[in-house]
Amino acid sequence: MPPLPSELAYVPFVSVEHMMGLVHHIGIETVLRELADEIEADFKRWELFDKTPRVASHSDVGVIELMPTSDGEMYGFKYVNGHPKNTKEGLQTVTAFGLLADVNSGYPKLLSEMTVLTALRTAATSAMVAKHLAPKGSTTMAMIGNGAQSEFQCLAFKAICGIDTVRLFDIDPAATAKAARNLTGHGLNVVSCKTGEESMEGAQIITTCTADKQYATILTDNMIGEGVHINAIGGDCPGKTELHRDILLRSDIFVEYPEQTWVEGEIQQLDEGHPITEMWQVITGQAKGRTSDKQITLFDSVGFAIEDFSALRYVSKAIEGTAYFTRLDMLADPDDPRDLFGMLERSKD
């Protein structure tokens, strides 16, 4: 019998099924709240992170990206693809997985699916930011674009910002019907709307999350009244925006990581040098967030590696003592590190 791999050879792995089980085990709203806390804690120590730009490999039909970051103790990266044409072929536009490793040894410490986890962390980030920027006492959110991310957004804003009503709109009524059905029983008043204008009636928060690749204008200037908070999720690659430029000019704009947002976010439409505020500075009190009732605040979100890092670290802690992971024999760990070949030889017996 070949000797069993040592404990060090194993990497905890969270499959899609285990991730879903973990979410139900903890409760989705608790997960969203705890994730938001984890992300906020990392925004507070933003300067400490190694912020490598994402490494993209482009093709005619999509992109595959690696998004690494490190806080000096742990290293994390996410693999994520973006293939808009996949939907037509019955595939996900975006799939993702991530890894957390120990900086001191270089050994991987967690491998996890990140398709479900990214949906959760994106929603948690949006709501955490809105907690800082949206009008106090906000109760109603317009949710424009009712695709894969929409229900996660609605629940995160309920759990973290206290929203009680969501007003859904999508150019495809079937998407709205799907989201409304999925949100049943989650304690939200769900209103299905026939136009974007209708969805914004009485809303203090407007979330846009559409999947158009071209420069689109989901929101035009005359649709936006004063005092609202706009949470713009859908614009997240070069050439993909959702808001009319005039809205940007009326708003105070908050971003995750300027170097990335200038390339991928709504602010692609603006001239370089236009004032923007980094969200971590608002959270640490170094910059102002909302300063008046009439101000339009805009979170131009593209998703940043640190949010994935926070999410992976959260999962790494959350699975401890549960059955929501397996262990992968992913690392060769011979008794004598110099004797890799001997390990191979002995495995023959």
Place this chain on the structure above:
Amino acid sequence: MPPLPSELAYVPFVSVEHMMGLVHHIGIETVLRELADEIEADFKRWELFDKTPRVASHSDVGVIELMPTSDGEMYGFKYVNGHPKNTKEGLQTVTAFGLLADVNSGYPKLLSEMTVLTALRTAATSAMVAKHLAPKGSTTMAMIGNGAQSEFQCLAFKAICGIDTVRLFDIDPAATAKAARNLTGHGLNVVSCKTGEESMEGAQIITTCTADKQYATILTDNMIGEGVHINAIGGDCPGKTELHRDILLRSDIFVEYPEQTWVEGEIQQLDEGHPITEMWQVITGQAKGRTSDKQITLFDSVGFAIEDFSALRYVSKAIEGTAYFTRLDMLADPDDPRDLFGMLERSKD
């Protein structure tokens, strides 16, 4: 009962145990030969590859790197760490895993351990290159540095270059004893030597693979006679070299990817502009390899992403129809791509 994940949700995974089983199933020398063929085929279409530089995250004690590449059809990357101090703690200096994905869909198609696989591909690359550069009819190799890579090198040179004798030397006699023991029964004459000079007696090929981090001088100029081929594996990061500069000045130098080798290879010691030859050009006949019996050829190898890509593609084909992999539920693949939340909800039942 929640519905089972679709076929598309699964990613084949090759564990360390499965990799070792696969190697024994095929036979290690056959694996080395087939890997060399696969790598050589990719060197022949070198220009076609997307050659992103590796993305490194450095700390005081080591480095974690992502090495991505793509041929336009498949995308691959390797995660690899380098922590020289790990050995003292009973850990591997280098651990690695890799992923292959479909460029057209962005979906991962293989996840594999790469600690064992990297040892195999490094040896296969060395021997494939030596097939082009070493003196014809070479029978004897000096193997200097008898650590984790050494036995793989010896077998690859036997399988691919027809070497029948290896002369082992390491500053630690225990390492030499380990390598000699491991090589027993593999059809090689194994000679354990007490000095570097002794190991080079009668050798047409000299392989150096030591793990020193500092600028070391494993080979000095007076040790090297004319006509030999030097296969320098150990110098593979900034500040880590093995050969005296004078040897470089007497040699014709061949490299994988100049941009990387200038930073990581033996040629760190040379002035910019010193003539070097890219190995893919030798293999395609665009540049000359060995042109005389008296010439010293030097392969300044640092390991390049394309070799990992070739190795992952080889494994991906080799596991077909075998039991040497499992399937990971790593990708969320709901029936309706827009209904990720619905998939999560239904998993509760």
